[in-house]
Amino acid sequence: xxxxxxxxxxxxxxxxxxxxxxxxxxxxxxxxxxxxxxxxxxxxxxxxxxxxxxxxxxxxxxxxxxxxxxxxxxxxxxxxxxxxxxxxxxxxxxxxxxxxxxxxxxxxxxxxxxxxxxxxxxxxxxxxxxxxxxxxxxxxxxxxxxxxxxxxxxxxxxxxxxxxxxxxxxxxxxxxxxxxxxxxxxxxxxxxxxxxxxxxxxxxxxxxxxxxxxxxxxxxxxxxxxxxxxxxxxxxxxxxxxxxxxxxxxxxxxxxxxxxxxxxxxxxxxxxxxxxxxxxxxxxxxxxxxxxxxxxxxxxxxxxxxxxxxxxxxxxxxxxxxxxxxxxxxxxxxxxxxxxxxxxxxxxxxxxxxxxxxxxxxxxxxxxxxxxxxxxxxxxxxxxxxxxxxxxxxxxx
Ligand SMILES: Cc1ncc(COP(=O)(O)O)c(C=O)c1O
Numbered sequence: 001x002x003x004x005x006x007x008x009x010x011x012x013x014x015x016x017x018x019x020x021x022x023x024x025x026x027x028x029x030x031x032x033x034x035x036x037x038x039x040x041x042x043x044x045x046x047x048x049x050x051x052x053x054x055x056x057x058x059x060x061x062x063x064x065x066x067x068x069x070x071x072x073x074x075x076x077x078x079x080x081x082x083x084x085x086x087x088x089x090x091x092x093x094x095x096x097x098x099x100x101x102x103x104x105x106x107x108x109x110x111x112x113x114x115x116x117x118x119x120x121x122x123x124x125x126x127x128x129x130x131x132x133x134x135x136x137x138x139x140x141x142x143x144x145x146x147x148x149x150x151x152x153x154x155x156x157x158x159x160x161x162x163x164x165x166x167x168x169x170x171x172x173x174x175x176x177x178x179x180x181x182x183x184x185x186x187x188x189x190x191x192x193x194x195x196x197x198x199x200x201x202x203x204x205x206x207x208x209x210x211x212x213x214x215x216x217x218x219x220x221x222x223x224x225x226x227x228x229x230x231x232x233x234x235x236x237x238x239x240x241x242x243x244x245x246x247x248x249x250x251x252x253x254x255x256x257x258x259x260x261x262x263x264x265x266x267x268x269x270x271x272x273x274x275x276x277x278x279x280x281x282x283x284x285x286x287x288x289x290x291x292x293x294x295x296x297x298x299x300x301x302x303x304x305x306x307x308x309x310x311x312x313x314x315x316x317x318x319x320x321x322x323x324x325x326x327x328x329x330x331x332x333x334x335x336x337x338x339x340x341x342x343x344x345x346x347x348x349x350x351x352x353x354x355x356x357x358x359x360x361x362x363x364x365x366x367x368x369x370x371x372x373x374x375x376x377x378x379x380x381x382x383x384x385x386x387x388x389x390x391x392x393x394x395x396x397x
Contacts, residue, residue, distance in 0.1 A: 013131030016357035020341075024351040035380040037368040038351040040176060040325065042240035044297075047290035050239060053280035057273035066272045068263040069256065070097030070248075074275040081282040082231065082250050085208065086221030090250045096259040097278075099270045101206055101234035101247025102128055104259070108168065108202050108230050108249070109136045111258045117167035120158070124327070124355055124362030126176045126204070138167070144361045147318050147329055151180025155189040162197050169199050171219055174207040177358045177367040178327045179320020181211060187222040194228055202230045206247075207323040209238035209291055212299040216322060220250065227252060237324075238291050239281045246274045298324050301370040301377055308381035309368075312388055324371045327355065331364035335393040341366050348387040350380045 020038045028034045045051075069075060075092035082090050098104055105128065113119060115137030121129040123142035130140045141161050145151050153171070171190065173182040182190075194201050203219040220231040234247030249259065263269060281287045302319070305326050309317040314333030317326055330340060341354040344366075355365030370377060 008135060008137070011134045011137070013127055013134070015127050015131075016353055020345065020351055020353055024345055027346065033349050034345070035350045035372070035376045035383070037370070037372060037377075037380055038353050040237075040323075040369050040371065041242045042237065042294060042324070042371045043373065044240040044294050046240050046244070047281075047287055049284055049286045050241070050277050050280050054244075054273045054277035057276035062272040062276055064272060066269040066275060067260075068269050069260040070095065070270060071272065071275050074279055077279045077282050078248050079250070082220075082233075086218040086231075088221050088226045090226065093253050094250050094256055096249050096251070096256050096263065097270045097275055098247050098249065098259075098263065099245040099267050099274075101204070101232050101236070101249075102132075103263075103267070104230065104232040104247060104249035105129065105170075105202060105204070106132050106136075107259045107262045108200075108232075108251075108255070109133055109138065110262060111255060112200055113138045113167045116165065118163060118165045120161055120166060120169045121359075122153070122170065122172055122175065123359030124177055124365070125170070125359055126172060127358060129170045129172075130359065133168075133170075139165070141166070142359055142361065145175065145178060145180060146361070147178075147316075147327075147365075151175060151178035151318065151320070151327070152182055152186055153190065155186065155193060158190070159193050159197075162193070162199070166197065166199060169194065169201045170204065171201060172204040173219065174211060174216065174320075174322025176207065176323055177325050177353070177355070177362065177365075178318075179323045179325050181214070181216055181321040182219065184215070184217040184222075187217045187219045187225075190219060191222045191225050194225070198228075200228055200230070201225065202232055204232040206233050206237055208233070210295055210298060210324060211322040212295070212302065213321055226250075230255065235278055235281055238294075239287060240294065241281070244271075244274045244277070246270055246278055298370065301372070301374060302326065304374060304377050305368060305370045305381070308377070309384070312385045314388065324369055326368050326370065327362075327365050328368075329365055333388055333393070335388070337362070337364055337366055339393065340388075343391070344384060344387060347391075348383040350383050350387075
């Protein structure tokens with residue numbers, strides 16, 4: 001039988017990190033030694049007290065369905081955590097718990113965007129924004145994020161991109177893949193623009209606990225943004241809980257109601273014991289100590305990677321303020337970013353991602369995650385430096 005796929009499948013993209021990881025694992029299985037700097041996942045184990053809380057929840061019988069939007073006490077604990085972090089006053093009913101924060105983006109697009117509406121996404125940006133927006137039939141409008149602007153949003157440029165069809169603006173600070181962080185003045189300007197153009201905003205703040213210098217202002221927490229913003233966040237990055245699959249959104253109640261309906265129609269609910277473990281993550285001083293310890297270690301690794309890459313001829317590496325990625329400009333080496341990422345993995349044993357995988361504005365860069373040990377970062381630096389010095393792109397083609 002010839003399978004016939006729906007037309008919309010032609011619109012969906014992917015996240016290259018997962019594809020490159022699979023290819024790197026395949027090369028490793030064939031005997032190659034590989035340093036993994038492709039996937040954005042903390043290499044730390046989840047703090048023990050959070051694991052204990054999940055085990056206790058399971059032993060205590062929390063192995064059943066929960067209400068679709070989440071267990072009421074967990075929604076309340078999430079709202080209280082967001083209130084502390086952002087200075088807002090969300091209530092349990094504003095919170096929806098989902099198995100991974102991507103669901104919040106997908107549900108927001110399904111609930112708010114009609115076919116042909118425009119969705120503004122950062123470029124370079126997390127590839128799932130453009131992928132899901134085009135999957136639901138939106139026209140994707142790229143907002144360039146430039147190294148020359150410290151990987152912040154140029155608000156004048158943003159305003160010029162808004163049309164009567166603009167339905168949703170997606171903002172990500174600290175940003176993947178750049179590590180760029182918006183300043184308070186940026187957030188205030190975005191708030192002003194959103195108010196004047198009556199825009200809904202999705203603010204992906206999943207890296208908000210990983211900021212190394214200065215503050216991380218929350219766009220959700222800026223002025224009156226909570227009434228027009230969907231805060232997207234999750235436990236994956238701050239508490240090293242990627243495999244637990246727990247994300248959440250905080251949003252106006254009528255939208256939260258629709259997201260509950262979308263949960264009923266898709267996953268039913270996030271896992272009960274995972275939700276209960278989140279209360280331990282949000283409330284225990286031990287969990288907070290673990291977040292701070294991981295952040296301190298990430299900062300140390302960031303500096304090793306930035307300093308090392310800056311020694312490589314032709315590589316210009318901005319020191320990012322947040323997340324756990326560096327996004328060096330490699331254009332002066334003469335390499336095409338896709339070819340360099342490919343060859344570094346296949347020939348030098350370092351898995352990275354091409355900047356182009358994050359949007360056309362990412363060309364000329366590669367993304368490296370420093371969620372890996374200092375030993376591995378040093379091995380990667382040695383391999384990258386010697387590969388780029390020994391192989392000119394022309395000879396390699
Ligand atoms: C910017 C950004 N948002 C959202 C996610 C999704 O995280 P999760 O699905 O684990 O909640 C990621 C994961 O890499 C990310 O980088």
